[in-house]
Amino acid sequence: MTAFSAIHEEHESDKEDFTPGVEPQPTWCPGCGDFAVLKALKGAMPELGRSPEEVMLVTGIGCSGKLSSYFESYGYHSIHGRALPIARASKLANPGLEVVAAGGDGDGYGIGANHFMHTARENHDMTYIVFNNEIFGLTKGQTSPTSPKGHKSKTQPSGSAKDPVRPLTLSLASGASYIARTAATNPRQAQQIIAEAIEHDGFAHIDFLTQCPTWNKDAKEYVPYTDVQEEYDFDKTDRREAADMMYEAETKLYEGEVLTGRFFREENRPSYGQEKRSTGEMPEDPLAERYYDDDDGFERVADHLIERHK
């Protein structure tokens, strides 16, 4: 008998199960790349046999943060930049949950970059999708951490003097064990990559290029795109080759060439949960289950800790 039967029982699901049956309909602008993330995520979940109530989707703030409103599952629309610490605690508390975090490039590479780095290095078994549109959209078009150098906006009227963040390289250096880039304009690849990322036993980071037709008209529609697996010869399990490939993809993006695909994959690296269980600092059974199991007696402080104070 489990308190969480959504996790432990077999379910057949389809795309519609992950679509809210009533309002709200997405409020994203027509032509927005965010629709593609929603569609790919909805497609990947049934492909992997997941059901809405075993999925915990934690989002940040911005247009991307609305993903949890339009995707049917347990959702947590948190605060700007803090989706990752909430999501990874959820995974620690109940490893049976399929945990996905999502946010924008400002959310993940700006205000929440510290959490991005540390969640990656800890290699939590979860998926992190960053909607990268190179702009702050919901606040109406300010320069973001991935905006190209020289990008003009209301807050950078003379053009940004900063080089953009290199998200893939940052992810690799931080310790993510699966790193990919896909684009809204490539829905087939997007769904495959999301499915792979979810299946991956470790921290999987997807830099998802999502065009903003309203506030970033200068940016390309992320077409044409090139799949690095088809056009380049590199070994994505080799850290050095992956780093070179990432550097090239990040540079080319600002030259108008969109390189997508799988950039890095580290197999056989234990996830954080496995590491913590191996040092005896995390219980074998899901912690959350203990509170809902009547037979699980909680130990008394009096029996274990008071003797040393006498």
Added chain:
Amino acid sequence: MTGSELKWRIAGGSGDGIDSTSQNFAKALMRAGLDVFTHRHYPSRIRGGHTYVEVRAQPDDVRSRGDGFDFLLSLGDSFARNPDDEAYYGEEELKPLYEHFDDLNEGGVIVYDSGLIDDEAVEEINLYERAEENNWHVYPVDLRGLAREHGREVMRNTAGVGVSAALLGVDTSYFEELMQEVMGGDIAEANIETLNAAYEQAAEFDHTHDLEVPKGDHDSEQALVTGSDGIAYAALDSGCRFISGYPMTPWTDVFTIMSQNLPHFGGIAEQVEDEIAAASLAIGASHTGVKAMSGSSGGGFALMSEPLGLAEMTETPVVLIEAMRAGPSTGMPTKPEQADLEHVLYTSQGDSCRVVFAPGNPQEAYEQTRKAFEYAYDYHIPAIVLYDQKLGGEMRSVPAEFFDREPDSDPGAVLTEDELSEAAHDAAGKFKRYSHDGEDGVVPRSVPGQEGGRFLATGNESQEVGHISEDPDNRKHQMDRRMEKLTSIREDLNAGDDSNQAFHGPADADYGILVWGSQQDTVFEAVDRLNARGSSVKALGVSDMMPYPESEVTAFLESVEECLVVEMNATAQFRGLTQKELGRFGPKMTSLLKYDGEPFEPSEIVEGFEATVEETDLPGGNMELRPAAGD
């Protein structure tokens, strides 16, 4: 000198073993049948820097550090950096000696390590001149030499304990027993040899003092605990199995106790990248069904402001701990203050909807942390335990049976899957987690992974299943429902027979003293002294900061002619809160404030009371009186 109490102080540099020695000394006296209390003074530094711990022992009911002290064991600072008294921070090697001159009571005893501090140095600080003026009894002992000969040089502290035992008439068997328990093996043997050699040498001295350890006898076995122990043990007994934090003095004590013990209790401790993450992880774990906590001190707690508001809005239960130290900013990291009250009550945008308890001693720390978990999980609200460096670090003897409690694994207001199948859902099957119809403001929640429980938690205002909503009527409903929790919690607290407020003194006294948090028991000691010499005073120690205990404080203030409000800050924050909550009594309340990093001594409260009621002048020192409204 009376034989009714002993205040022994050990002073040295950080790294000279001051903490461990004082802990053993306190425990030995506790085992000998005395009630003990310690006061800890240390710098924000790893090696060197003047540090001391004071142990007060008496046959019964020790409530505070007391006034001054009687016996100084000065080791000197073996890690001293500054060579002479021209240096900015003074002559560090000698600080553990001369810095105590102002506090040592008349007739007191000084033992110093003449192996480290030579005659010339003693001359420089006028030790013998001061001793004559104050009738002190000085015993130079080559502790370093004793330690070298019978053990190792670092055992200077043990040699000092042996000398203290001989001069005070303490049976060394208590120390031997403790050394065997704590150290074991060769180290214990060497320490015991040093202890006894020092004891024998000092027993031969010509004892000119009449100070000795009092005799006592306990009715039941005692445990030596700190406020941090009280908080951590209550969390474990409350079924808390998740902590996330980032080190910061003085909150680190609670974080350490939890991190060391959670694996044994089947839980998880996470040290994370910053306090924003720390609070967010606790919220994430709690949302997923685990009882969780986090905490910090002032600066770290400031980083938790936004997650704290998220927990209020998403109605995620969480317990946070705030260990105050002197501010603003980095302030004085190892010194106590009570200046974060307003910060903790109001930080984060929007109207505050949280529980805040400020316990006054280790037992209250335990009781109120347990209540914090109960209210957090029953009402889906953040609950904060606010304490300070003083309460967190001071040790007290408490009857061991106090901890004979049952653990609580109840996750609070959570529905089972069966209950969820009967609960209200929207047309698409989403659970109405934020239904308008909560009882006492509470809608029992679901936990991710439960069948039939899916909903959206959001920091935005939301409608019943969690979708973002800016509809004015929905907004009013949801705000009112959330705020109703505070009214319900106040009613619950009032209905219970174990108020968090502590009353002390004769009920019909003419004058009152209001106090909160760690200064409470010092005030209670002062109240006893005042009444003994003919004043008519009572005190109320307040712990409920939010929701405020309106009826208890009103009754107290109505019953007195005048009231002194004692707190360790510069802006009379608790008095301000009381006036805001009660809307009157301004002309009755005079504040006695201190914010120099040193907690009040009972005699200072007595002086403050006299200055207020009898309109005498405050004698020197760093206290300040803030007149009542209209005065």
